[in-house]
Amino acid sequence: xxxxAAILFLTVAAGAGIPLGGFVASFERLxxxxxxxxxxHFLIALGGGILLGAVAVVLVPEGVASMQGSxxxxxxxxxxxxxxxxxxxxxxxxxxxxxxxxxMLLDYVPEAIALGGxxxxxxxxxxxLALLIGLQNLPxxxxxxxxxxxxxxxxxxxxxxxxxxxxxxxxxAGLLGYFLLSEHPAVLGAIMLxxxxxxxxxxxxxxxxxxxxxxHWAPPLGAVVGFSVALFGDMLVRSA
Numbered sequence: 001x002x003x004x005a006a007i008l009f010l011t012v013a014a015g016a017g018i019p020l021g022g023f024v025a026s027f028e029r030l031x032x033x034x035x036x037x038x039x040x041h042f043l044i045a046l047g048g049g050i051l052l053g054a055v056a057v058v059l060v061p062e063g064v065a066s067m068q069g070s071x072x073x074x075x076x077x078x079x080x081x082x083x084x085x086x087x088x089x090x091x092x093x094x095x096x097x098x099x100x101x102x103x104m105l106l107d108y109v110p111e112a113i114a115l116g117g118x119x120x121x122x123x124x125x126x127x128x129l130a131l132l133i134g135l136q137n138l139p140x141x142x143x144x145x146x147x148x149x150x151x152x153x154x155x156x157x158x159x160x161x162x163x164x165x166x167x168x169x170x171x172x173a174g175l176l177g178y179f180l181l182s183e184h185p186a187v188l189g190a191i192m193l194x195x196x197x198x199x200x201x202x203x204x205x206x207x208x209x210x211x212x213x214x215x216h217w218a219p220p221l222g223a224v225v226g227f228s229v230a231l232f233g234d235m236l237v238r239s240a
Contacts, residue, residue: 003119003120003178004175004178006119006126007115007116007119007171007174007175007178008171008174008175010115010119010126010127010130010174011112011115011116011130011170011171011173011174012167012170012171013130013134014112014115014130014131014133014134014137014170015108015112015133015134015137015166015167015168015169015170015171016134016137016167017133017134017135017136017137017138017140017141018104018108018137018140018141018144018163018164018166018167019141019160019163019164019166019167020137020138020141021137021138021139021140021141021142021143021144021145022141022142022144022145022159022160022163023145023160024138024142025141025142025143025145025146025149026145026149026156026159026160043138043139043142043143044139044143046139047136047138047139047140047143048203050132050135050136050139051107051136051199051202051203052199052200052203053132054111054129054132054133054136054199055196055199055200057128057132058125058128058129058132058192059111059114059129059192059193059195059196059199060073060077060192060193060196062114062118062123062125062189062192063076063188063189063190063191063192063193063196064189064193065189066121066185066186066188066189066192067185067186067189067190067193068186070186071232072190073189073193074228074232076190076193076194076197077193077194077196077197077200077224077227077228078197078224078225078228079194079197080193080194080195080196080197080198080199080200080201080224081197081198081200081201081224081225082197082224083194083197083198084106084197084198084199084201084202085201085205087106088102088106088205100140100143100144100147101144101147101148103140103202104137104140104141104144105166105169106198106202107136107195107198107199107202108133108137108169108170108173109169109173110173110191110192110194110195110198111129111133111195112133112169112170112171112173112174112177113173113174113176113177113181113191114129114177114188114191114192114195115129115130115133115174115177116173116174116175116176116177116178116181117177117178117181117182117185117188117191118188119174119178120177120178120181120182121182121185121188133170141163144163145159145160145163148162148163177191197224197227197228200224200227201224204224
């Protein structure tokens with residue numbers, strides 16, 4: 001019961017960053033293009049940096065450890081990048097009205113599942129992952145609010161209610177990870193590595209636009225491959 005309570009607390013706290021970021025964005029009328037341009041781009045970059053930190057500090061190290069250093073980690077990371085690429089293409093996010101929202105959910109759900117699994121395994125890094133998820137949700141929530149609010153002229157209150165409802169996704173995903181992965185650490189590790197590959201793709205495709213060409217997807221996929229090469233090299237050194 002204590003573990004379930006911990007999962008509920010951590011996932012709700014992490015998910016609260018979504019409506020909190022939206023609430024900050026609701027004070028949008030500063031009558032300045034600085035808010036429109038500089039602050040928005042800063043927050044996008046901030047979210048990308050936190051996502052990259054979650055990958056490097058938690059998802060990849062814990063994922064590899066849960067898989068006992070298996071080199072299967074490499075194709076799993078690659079599969080995550082390819083899968084997120086396929087999902088993005090299938091949904092046509094470049095042509096959809098809310099790519100920021102969809103991108104936010106694509107990384108939030110697997111991270112919450114991993115968080116539940118880490119609590120089940122008694123990993124001390126679980127609170128750190130929850131903190132990183134919450135921090136990344138703040139700038140993502142900020143940008144998602146502006147995106148949703150612009151659609152069909154929704155009121156700020158209605159948009160915030162929609163974003164508040166998204167918080168529920170975290171506890172559901174976390175409990176799913178807890179009940180299904182508590183006895184399968186290798187599967188949990190695979191999910192963390194899969195999510196890491198997908199997040200890397202999203203970072204270089206959506207968050208770091210200067211690294212890609214318009215209507216070309218090879219550069220962000222190349223970033224996933226490059227990260228996987230570095231991971232493989234690190235594993236070779238450690239096993240020598």
